[in-house]
Amino acid sequence: MNGSVVRQLILKDLYLVRWLIVGAIVAGIPALALMPASGLTSYVGGVSLICVLIILNIFLVMSGVVQERKDKVLLFALSLPVSSAQYTAAKVIGNAIAFLVPWIILTVAAIVVIDATRMPNGILPFWITVLVSLLLYYCILLAVGLVWDATAAHVSMITAGNVSVNFLIAFLLGLPSVRTNAESQTAVWTADIITILGIELAAAVVILGTAVYVRSRRGDYV
Amino acid sequence: MTEPVIELEHVEKSYRFFRLSDVCLRLDAGQIMGFVGPNGAGKSTTIRILMAMIRPERGTVRVLGHALPREQAAAKRDIGFVSEDMRLYGHATLAWHMRFVASVYPHWDTKYADVLLRRFNLQPDQAIRHLSHGERAKATLLLALARRPRLLLLDEPTTGLDPVARHEVLTELMDVVQDERRAILFSSHNTQDVEQVSDQITFIDRGRIIDTSDKETFLDRWRRLHLEVPSGVTLPQLAGSVDATVSGHIAVVTTQAYTSDLEGAYERAGVIVRTVQRMTLEEIFIATVMHNRREHAA
């Protein structure tokens, strides 16, 4: 009987952010369309795609998690027949689905665009690494949102996150394996790229998992 | 003897600038308890502990026979919670909220919900953010009442409501306890409302329960005596007297232990008793808090 309350909470959260999900997918399409173009246009398309996912990330965490706590709307959710652990689980799952749906769609679309168009497939490892880093960024922001109340913590995190994404992109573009294979028609998965991908995915799981654990241990939800 | 609906024993909770200490509370089925205290006294904290939103450091919490926080989901299945600072989802409508709550609770009474919509004069298709404060308060109350929960925990349900809305809310609350298996705990600043509908009354100040009793005993025990103390006579300090204001020959004594032979006791001491006044709950509450604070400062 309780599983259904969790399901209702998740569906409720998805319903409330439905336009964000659709908007992210819709905004990502022109960005993807620009990527196969040459020079500056391609660059603008790529940056726009990254921006769309970062903006989605920020909105989902801030309005879905942080604001709900600030506005005391969570009192309504907590008054439902759920344990606080179930509420946290529902929040994380619902919020994550809201991010993952557009992220998966846009990532798959990016792969298709890179593969099907004149874009060199050699750039694929770079793009996958960048897109997965955005997934990591989301997990970090969600983790911070679950654990900390102060807006200052979130703003600092968002600033640090954006700067880090820039640094990561510059770093990746500077890697010899990326540079040499950028123009080739086949994707080459070198060890360093795979290592970075592995670190990103592992970090995402560990950070989010730790935050959920810390949140559940805390007794006070208001 | 049925199990109490609420049982708090020696509950403690510390914050940086505030401490809830040794809170003991008991509410039986069929009763309404009024929870009265100044701002910051700990009313909301106590109610949230009953909802497992806050975990106390010490003490036991049992609600509807369930131990909290372990069995909170089971307990909350039959509790209706309304808090003055609670918000609903601003962009959704009241109808959406009603559907949502109905999908989560099997006991949603659609007919009663419609009656309440009319009685509270609410438009279900309006977005929550467009409702006035009073309408939002009534909407939140509707969502709790229409489920017919066994226990209602209401944190300031009538605060900020106009007199007509208050009247309607009190009517619905009194209707709830026609079923003697149900109970209500509500906190309020409005001592007149508390005095009118409560069976049990609990006073809280600065994190401590300072008095709890049934309403009639409260109103019976407290009196204000207007006395004349002739020259040469000393005003006796009788047990239960909480305050004595003396100016010249006139003395006003507030007592919390009034009995029918209190006047006699004063008269035997040579003091003339002019009037014996009953006190409103508000006067009793203020006298209790002041007396308690003086005692603690000493």
Place this chain on the structure above:
Amino acid sequence: MHSDLVISHADRRPMYLQIMEQIRRRIAVGDWQPGRELPSIRALAASTRVSVITVKRAYFELERDGVIVTRQGKGSFVADSADLSTKLRREELDERLAAAADLGRLLGMTPDEIAGRLRDAMQKKEQEEGER
């Protein structure tokens, strides 16, 4: 079984006394006949918006005064005493005389002075009756 009792906040008397008085009045004027069933305590509490404990007390005191009778599991009923109306009226008189006594004391009057004023009031009433 709608009772239409109304509790006033402006009336400074305790609520249970107000309830008792209104029930007594209905019995005294004959609207509530002996043997008639009273509303259940909880129903009356809900209709007057007054706490259950207060209504319980009112019923308890009325039963102690012999005005109503409670049968276990069945409810409360207006007592069958033949001279109940008179009994109630006498009780009301006693209450008012007690109030008059209080006022008199406040004014510093002696029992004789108060009795004198009562006599004046009764004579005045008789005169008014005679003039009609």
